[in-house]
Amino acid sequence: MLAKKIRELRRKKGYSQEKLAREAGISYNTVVKLESGESKHPTIQTMAGIAKALSVSLDDLAKECSKVT
Numbered sequence: 001m002l003a004k005k006i007r008e009l010r011r012k013k014g015y016s017q018e019k020l021a022r023e024a025g026i027s028y029n030t031v032v033k034l035e036s037g038e039s040k041h042p043t044i045q046t047m048a049g050i051a052k053a054l055s056v057s058l059d060d061l062a063k064e065c066s067k068v069t
Contacts, residue, residue, distance in 0.1 A: 020053055
């Protein structure tokens with residue numbers, strides 16, 4: 001699930017939700033909603049920012065996103 005993957009990668013990198021938001025160029029609320037599973041269909045811009053901030057490929061995150069139904 002995307003929420004779990006983002007949380008796992010963020011923690012591995014040692015980032016708080018606030019720091020991930022800053023590094024990804026997205027709002028803190030967006031990070032919270034993504035990690036809680038409330039937001040299940042993020043925009044490509046949001047995904048790209050998160051992928052860059054977490055040093056993973058957009059493809060890796062997109063694979064997780066496609067598993068969400």
